Amino acid sequence: MHLFDAATGLNVLLDEVPVDPQAWDQAPRQVSIALTNTCDLACPYCYAPKLNARLNATRVVGWLRELDDNGCLGVGFGGGEPTLFPGFTSLCSTVASQTGLAVTFTTHGHRLTAGLCDELRGSVHFVRVSMDGVGATYKRLRGRPFATLLARLADVRRVAPFGINFVVNADTIGDLDSAVDIAVKAGASEFLLLPEQPTVHRSGIDEDTATRLREWVCNNDPALRLTVSAAGADGLPVCVPLTGELPSEAYAHVDAQGVLKWSSYDLEGVAVDDAGVMAALHVLREGRGAA
CATH class of the missing domain: 3.20.20.70 (Aldolase class I)
Structure with a gap:
């Protein structure tokens, strides 16, 4: 049993408590989402795709509600540069108020003015x-x-x-x-x-x-x-506290084209369609035997 507090980042693992596998959370613990491929820097080692792509904020909120309902603990917004995503502050506010997810983001920092x-x-x-x-x-x-x-x-x-x-x-x-x-x-x-x-x-x-x-x-x-x-x-x-955890139970990534992958470095994945992000996750897991 894994307890998590989004506000403080405190994690408590109760490995003495057996939990029936049928009751296990189905979503990965953490999901990263590339909101946009746009960036105003050009670092030579950047792995982010250079395709002009950007997600829809309403769809992102819907995915995160679904992931929250299925036991996900946190979302990390990235890109590109996530602060270039239109309505970025509104998106963070909506996710923080309408889900129990911890909200994080990765940034080059140069747009983080006092006002933002x-x-x-x-x-x-x-x-x-x-x-x-x-x-x-x-x-x-x-x-x-x-x-x-x-x-x-x-x-x-x-x-x-x-x-x-x-x-x-x-x-x-x-x-x-x-x-x-x-x-x-x-x-x-x-x-x-x-x-x-x-x-x-x-x-x-x-x-x-x-x-x-x-x-x-x-x-x-x-x-x-x-x-x-x-x-x-x-x-x-x-340190690996969750030694029995499969990679598919720990982490997943959605790129700026709405493709669910095991990591941001993967070239292939499953497009998240109207069936939702959990349906895409099921297809992705079936394709790799949940490994």
């Missing part, structure tokens, strides 16, 4: 800010001043607890120590390592950099929670 942060306060439970490299590295990769991002973090803290997402590759790994120090000083509660994944244009993190990352993790004890993406966790000392 004021609109989001009370509707978002956690914010993930991408910060790949620091200083000159960040500016070279993301094309924006690093000082501007740091200024935005002061406003993000007023919205909700936040974490830093850090893509790890040969360009950024040398900045890890500085990035963690900056994250701690800015008040971040989590530092998410994202070893670069292969795309059609790039091969992903190289083996030498992956080895350096494993050594860095084993030799560091940062003053904030250190986490890693499931896709990049091989060889790292991760």
Whole structure:
């Protein structure tokens, strides 16, 4: 039995309590939704499709109500850049008020003005800010001043607890120590390592950099929670609290074309049609044996 509080992010696992499989929740614990493929940055390692696609807010709310009814615990909005989605603050408010889901989103942070942060306060439970490299590295990769991002973090803290997402590759790994120090000083509660994944244009993190990352993790004890993406966790000392959980019970992704996939990196999935997101999930699970 897994208890979760959306407002605080507290998780309580009661593994002494047997639950009949017929009573298990059917939805994944967490769902990410790419609201739009639009982004005003052009990071070279970005995996997001470049097709001009955007979801309908009413459909998204309907999917999330359905997922909430079937035991989903949280939704993470992404893209592209989710703050470029028309009516983004209204969408977050609707989901927060009409479901029990924890609402999070991932952003490059540069659009998080004080005014936008004021609109989001009370509707978002956690914010993930991408910060790949620091200083000159960040500016070279993301094309924006690093000082501007740091200024935005002061406003993000007023919205909700936040974490830093850090893509790890040969360009950024040398900045890890500085990035963690900056994250701690800015008040971040989590530092998410994202070893670069292969795309059609790039091969992903190289083996030498992956080895350096494993050594860095084993030799560091940062003053904030250190986490890693499931896709990049091989060889790292991760904690797996739900050891019997299938991947299909943990996570799913809906892209900006309304296609349900097991992850944002998958090239194929099942389109969510009028039958709803749970029907699409059933088809996806049947196709992979629920693995």
